[in-house]
Amino acid sequence: MQNTVNVKSQFPEAEHSAKKFGVLTVFATLGMVVVSNNALLAMLLLGLFVVGSQFVFHGATALAMKLEGSRRLAFQIGVSLLVPAGLSIYLLRDVSDVSAVEVASHLLSPLYAVVLLILGYLSWKIGSQLNRTLPFRGYLIAAGFLFVICWMGKYGVNFSSGDEDYANDYDNEAVAPAGLYFAQYLLYVVVAYIGLSIRIRRRSEVGEMIRREKS
Secondary structure: OOOOOOHHHHHHHHHHHHHHHHHHHHHHHHHHHHOOOHHHHHHHHHHHHHHHHHHHHHHHHHHHHHOOHHHHHHHHHHHHHHHHHHHHHHOOOOOOOOOHHHHHHHHOOHHHHHHHHHHHHHHHHHHHHOOOOOOHHHHHHHHHHHHHHHHHHHEOOOOOOOOOOOOOOOOEOOOOOOOHHHHHHHHHHHHHHHHHHHHHHHHHHHHHHHHHHHO
16 A cells, blocks of 8 residues: 555545445345355355455545544544454354353463464554555454454364364364354454554654654
């Protein structure tokens, strides 16, 4: 992403993309209502997720472009928090009797600590590429990507060849502690958001120092 953006010049493009994906989202939703074949429903569900996420992304971008100052900032913060909150609820489907102790014991393991450190570092590096005017789009991309990762873990999706067993006992919801992927997703999002925010704040401080030196 570019560091600066001409909001007014890019608004028509964002608005057009939002309308396009909005129409596709409606068609995908209607298709799921009228189709009864399980294979087609699965394809439509995947398509709905793709076009729906694009609709939210471009729609939120267009709305943010119409706002200014503190209202734009508040909107971006709100969307950045509401999207992962909504996605996390999906990971609680069919989950009952959540064991906080079991979930915490897995999330506090050395393996997760390494994963969180790597995630935080990558988020910090990527933060240098975020748009200064509309940084929330980077947060939304991170939230969406991490959701896909946790969703694949919840439903046992892996890329191993043949009929080999899973490498560990936590690759699908059937054997994982109830609520693990919900908590894991929220933890990943928090770490990613912290990494992005630290880098953005650092860039702002450096930019302010440069402006003062030039003046």
